Amino acid sequence: MKRREAREKALxxxxxxxxxxxxxxxxMSHVLDGDNDSFYEKLVRGTTEQLAQIDESLKTKLENWSLDRLPKIERTVLRLAVYELLFMQDAPSKVVMNEAIELCKTFGDEKSSKFVNGVLSKYTVETSN
Structure with a gap:
């Protein structure tokens, strides 16, 4: 399975x-249909295991929003991307950001991708400094 598909299934x-x-x-068994993919599994398990730390990090980046008020799709995309940015670091931050935006375009509404882009750009500024 390609990474894009793994991210989509992880979402x-x-x-x-x-x-x-x-x-x-x-x-995972409902989504995978018998397939096994280590990248997908690492995304799902890692995001779940690091959820408290991911949410704390997100709270510092959200302006005029609380995590609970976010639509579920945006919250889930952000959590997945932040896990990759903070804990995996095997893909460039621009790739992670672009993948998150594409997920929003597929599963969210017309405003989702812009919102997620704005939040995640705060992470990429940090990692490039």
């Missing part, structure tokens, strides 16, 4: 986990 899994009582394994 679907994380979104599902936030809205149900499923375990990580159950949610």
């Amino acid at each position: 679907q899994t994380l979104f599902q986990l936030e809205n149900t009582e499923l375990t990580i394994e159950e949610a």
